[in-house]
Amino acid sequence: MAANTFDGAPDDSLPAYYRDLRESEITESFRNFDNEQNFEQLDRQTRNPHSSSFCIDFGDDDAFCAFDLGAHSFSRLLQTPRPPNLHTRWINLWQPYNQKDTLHTLAKHYDFSPRLLGLMCSDPIPQKPKSLQSKKSSSTLRSRRSNRSQKSQKSQTSPSSSKDASLDSEESVGMTSMMQSTQLELVRDLSHYHIVDEVWHWSSVDWGRRFICLGYNSLHNVETNIPTDHAHTEERDHMQDVPRAKRVWNWLLLCADKTVISISEDPFPFSNGNLRANEMKCLYTIRRNLVSVFRQLTKAPTPLRENSLAMLPIRHRIGNSEEETAHRPTDSPGLLFYYIFEDWFTTYSLVTRREHGYGAELDRLRREMLVQANLTHVDQLHHIGCQLKVLQRVYRSYELIIDRVLKKQEATLASLKNSHIVSGGDSLASSMAQVSSMPQIPEAESLLGVSLSSAARVRFERLKDRILLYALSEIQECIDQKDSLVMMNFNLIAIKESFSVERLTRVTLLLAKITIVFMPVTLMTGYFSIQFSGVEFTVKSYWWAFIGILVLSLVSVFVFSFFSGTMEGKIVYRPWSRMAYDISKRWLLHRKRRNQ
Numbered sequence: 001m002a003a004n005t006f007d008g009a010p011d012d013s014l015p016a017y018y019r020d021l022r023e024s025e026i027t028e029s030f031r032n033f034d035n036e037q038n039f040e041q042l043d044r045q046t047r048n049p050h051s052s053s054f055c056i057d058f059g060d061d062d063a064f065c066a067f068d069l070g071a072h073s074f075s076r077l078l079q080t081p082r083p084p085n086l087h088t089r090w091i092n093l094w095q096p097y098n099q100k101d102t103l104h105t106l107a108k109h110y111d112f113s114p115r116l117l118g119l120m121c122s123d124p125i126p127q128k129p130k131s132l133q134s135k136k137s138s139s140t141l142r143s144r145r146s147n148r149s150q151k152s153q154k155s156q157t158s159p160s161s162s163k164d165a166s167l168d169s170e171e172s173v174g175m176t177s178m179m180q181s182t183q184l185e186l187v188r189d190l191s192h193y194h195i196v197d198e199v200w201h202w203s204s205v206d207w208g209r210r211f212i213c214l215g216y217n218s219l220h221n222v223e224t225n226i227p228t229d230h231a232h233t234e235e236r237d238h239m240q241d242v243p244r245a246k247r248v249w250n251w252l253l254l255c256a257d258k259t260v261i262s263i264s265e266d267p268f269p270f271s272n273g274n275l276r277a278n279e280m281k282c283l284y285t286i287r288r289n290l291v292s293v294f295r296q297l298t299k300a301p302t303p304l305r306e307n308s309l310a311m312l313p314i315r316h317r318i319g320n321s322e323e324e325t326a327h328r329p330t331d332s333p334g335l336l337f338y339y340i341f342e343d344w345f346t347t348y349s350l351v352t353r354r355e356h357g358y359g360a361e362l363d364r365l366r367r368e369m370l371v372q373a374n375l376t377h378v379d380q381l382h383h384i385g386c387q388l389k390v391l392q393r394v395y396r397s398y399e400l401i402i403d404r405v406l407k408k409q410e411a412t413l414a415s416l417k418n419s420h421i422v423s424g425g426d427s428l429a430s431s432m433a434q435v436s437s438m439p440q441i442p443e444a445e446s447l448l449g450v451s452l453s454s455a456a457r458v459r460f461e462r463l464k465d466r467i468l469l470y471a472l473s474e475i476q477e478c479i480d481q482k483d484s485l486v487m488m489n490f491n492l493i494a495i496k497e498s499f500s501v502e503r504l505t506r507v508t509l510l511l512a513k514i515t516i517v518f519m520p521v522t523l524m525t526g527y528f529s530i531q532f533s534g535v536e537f538t539v540k541s542y543w544w545a546f547i548g549i550l551v552l553s554l555v556s557v558f559v560f561s562f563f564s565g566t567m568e569g570k571i572v573y574r575p576w577s578r579m580a581y582d583i584s585k586r587w588l589l590h591r592k593r594r595n596q
Contacts, residue, residue: 011038014064017083025073029066033058039300042067046291049283050273053093053102057086058297058315060328071101078109078259087329089259090297090336092290095266096251097123103263110211110255119204119215120251122192124269193265196249200242201393205404207448210256214341214401219245219394221349221357222282241386244357245350248286252341254450258333262290262340289343293336312339327455334456342463351391351478352470358388358478366485373492381489385482388475395471402464406457513561517553524549 010019010027018030031038033056045051045067055077056065062085069077074091082089091106093099100121107117196202196217204215222245251263267286268279275283295302296312314335317324351358361384365377452460524545528537563577 011064015062015083015086017080017086018064021076021080023073023076025070026066026076029069029073030064031066033063033065033297034299036300038065039298039302043291043295043302046287046294047284049268049271049275049280052095052099053091054294055092056090056294056297057082057088058090058332059085059087060315060325061085063297063299063315071099071105074102075105075109078105084329087258088332088336089257091259091261093261093263095269096120096263097266097269106261110253111208112211112213113206113208116206116213119192120263124266125191125193125197127270193249197247200247200390201397203397203401205401209448210450211253212405212449214250214252214405216250216252216397216401217394218248218250218286218343218346219243219350219391220248220282220286220346222246222285240383242390243350243387246282246286252337254333254337254452256450258329260333260336260340264290288345290340292345293339296339297336314339327453331453331455334453335459337452338456338459338463342459344463344466347395347467347471351474356474358384362478362481362485366488369485369489369492373489373496375489375493377489378486381482381486385479388479388482392472392475392479395467395475398467399464399472402460402467405452406460513557517550517557520549520553521546 011031013032013035014027014030018026021027031042033039033042042054042065046054052068054065054067055069055074056063058064064086077089093102096103103117103120106112107120112120200217200219202215202217204213206213206215246267248267249265251261253259253261253263255261264286267282268275271279293312293314297315299315312335314332317328350356365380369377528542528545562580
């Protein structure tokens with residue numbers, strides 16, 4: 001745990017609620033959250049990688065915060081009712097795999113299901129170096145080979161009557177090893193963090209009598225290093241098919257006693273809090289929204305107090321009317337629950353802003369294609385499309401979570417029949433008449449989940465519209481642009497190939513024309529080489545005939561090329577005869593107008 005930055009003496013402004021608990025860790029850790037000096041030290045601990053948890057109790061006028069409490073202190077806090085002036089509590093846990101006792105305390109108090117508690121207590125995915133894997137596989141292979149050799153030797157030395165038994169034993173050993181390997185792979189695949197790492201859009205909404213729990217992956221715009229060596233080819237291909245972002249699993253709970261619990265996966269579980277500079281920068285990016293909400297819960301002056309985008313109406317309100325003041329205790333837990341889940345900065349930085357990474361990458365590929373298109377662009381577009389599809393599924397999972405949160409829970413006939421639950425109107429009559437001595441449960445208390453206030457519901461509905469309008473629509477536009485660029489790339493390659501074919505055709509025509517030019521000269525040379533009786537040819541007559549036939553051949557080839565439109569040079573789209581006709585027609589029209 002992180003070391004406490006305070007001197008250990010209790011805060012003088014600490015109310016009697018904490019002092020009456022008679023727990024030294026509580027009285028020494030809790031500090032007045034609205035005190036400027038205390039807030040600076042507490043705010044610094046939210047960015048400390050060694051911090052494991054914090055707890056904030058706040059109301060309209062008072063707020064108190066403590067870091068790194070133990071499971072026993074949380075148990076004392078949960079079992080003791082809070083005073084009315086501290087109507088809302090926020091418990092945040094980092095490194096949940098190191099705080100299983102605290103998770104068990106929360107689960108016991110709020111009656112989590114065993115499966116939900118087991119998922120929260122899951123250990124991180126262990127690191128498996130490639131060298132150890134290769135050594136393990138080679139040793140396993142050697143052991144299998146030795147077993148096979150021993151079995152073959154036994155089969156050779158045993159009589160024929162025992163061959164069937166040896167084969168049966170060999171098959172049984174093989175089946176046993178296969179079953180063990182299958183069970184090990186099954187256990188590995190059922191690991192919670194393994195599933196959420198393979199399926200980024202994995203989400204969960206759990207309901208209890210005293211809580212509603214959301215489980216989801218949050219993506220943070222942090223550059224990740226992609227391996228470039230051939231030894232990690234499979235890992236490199238996998239990382240190119242997922243967004244260039246850091247994935248972090250989150251649990252978020254809203255409880256019936258106005259307590260909000262947030263649990264975040266440790267992004268660097270095997271570093272023991274000793275992070276490098278780039279990892280610290282990544283940690284700041286991951287905790288940006290949480291720190292922003294944390295800062296808005298204090299009334300001490302902060303640097304972001306005047307930033308309109310960071311202002312949250314949880315403790316800071318403008319109106320002081322009687323209706324507004326009466327609703328603040330009921331609105332605060334739902335608003336805190338919503339703003340922890342919202343994290344609009346992540347959505348804005350990934351796909352929503354004007355020049356986001358995918359739009360810039362698609363524009364870069366488009367410019368490169370116009371210069372020189374090749375098949376490598378198709379591979380890059382394929383990976384971009386895979387990343388966009390992953391993002392699309394992630395934001396659709398957010399939509400489903402919001403729909404589940406906003407869905408109204410209603411009592412069914414099965415829950416009312418043959419049970420101790422009575423509807424609203426009947427509960428009063430049954431309690432007055434005392435028809436049955438069995439304890440009766442009101443219908444509202446029997447429903448699963450925790451109802452959100454109207455202030456939180458309207459914000460969840462607004463967030464759903466934002467996701468649909470600014471995230472999913474932008475992703476779909478990028479996917480459509482990617483598809484059009486793929487078709488554009490193939491069209492440009494086809495045009496490039498047509499230019500190559502036309503160039504080859506022109507060269508072939510040129511060689512054919514050269515052959516045609518020299519064919520009459522070859523015939524003439526053959527004619528002059530024949531010895532006719534009484535006919536003699538001189539050198540002068542040969543060259544005169546050579547020049548005449550060559551010139552006549554060149555003129556004939558030129559005239560044929562001119563009128564057929566097969567002159568070599570630039571790409572010819574029309575025959576030369578048609579071009580000459582159009583030029584002469586324009587010249588005659590121009591001369592006619594000039595004469596007029």
